[in-house]
Amino acid sequence: MTTYIYMVRHGESPKTEGSERTRGLMEKGKSDACRITELLTGEGxxxxxxxxxxxxxxxxxxSARRSGQExxxxxxxxxxxxxxxxIRMPDNELMPLLKRSFSDPSFALPGGETNHECQNRAITVLKQLLTTYQGRRIAVGTHGAVMTLTMGYYDKRxxxxxxxxxxxxxxxxxxFIGQQFVGVKRLWI
Structure with a gap:
């Protein structure tokens, strides 16, 4: 039975507004969310x-509201x-950390987490989704690093x-067929 997981990276977000947890979307992010709604609606x-x-x-x-889903x-x-x-780390501080974390998956700053730790927590959820919702189409609202580490678990590219x-x-x-990864296709253009 084929299951599809749609990894949906969030739209543009203000870099200075609120905490990491509470930052919303900029106008472009809101506009793009409308396009995401149409794309996901078409995917069922x-x-x-x-x-x-x-x-x-x-x-x-x-998209969830239109389909009557929570x-x-x-x-x-x-x-x-x-x-x-x-708080959001400035790009000039974040980029060297990203580079180091991808070259050394066990690297983390004090209080941070390694790529391996982040990947493990996300993969645990993904495997749970594949079991619970086998044969369904599942949209996952996510972030760049989490999306990359999740997909990278299955394919090192x-x-x-x-x-x-x-x-x-x-x-x-x-x-996926069962828990077996088949492939990835980019849908956002």
């Missing part, structure tokens, strides 16, 4: 899950924690270079 999504972070929820919220939130799908603070070339938003459809 049956289950909606998300990171608890507001920007991820807002990106798939209208969004199931999983703390384990939150963005990778790079430090012990709940999804690495730092891939992450750096994704967009906000972005949508990838992962195909």
């Amino acid at each position: 999504i049956e289950v909606y899950v998300s990171s608890p972070y507001r920007r991820a929820i807002l990106t798939i919220e209208e 969004i199931l939130q999983f703390e384990e799908l939150k963005e990778q924690k790079f430090s012990n603070e709940d 999804y690495d730092l270079d891939f992450l750096l070339n994704t967009t906000k938003p972005d949508v990838y459809r992962m195909e």
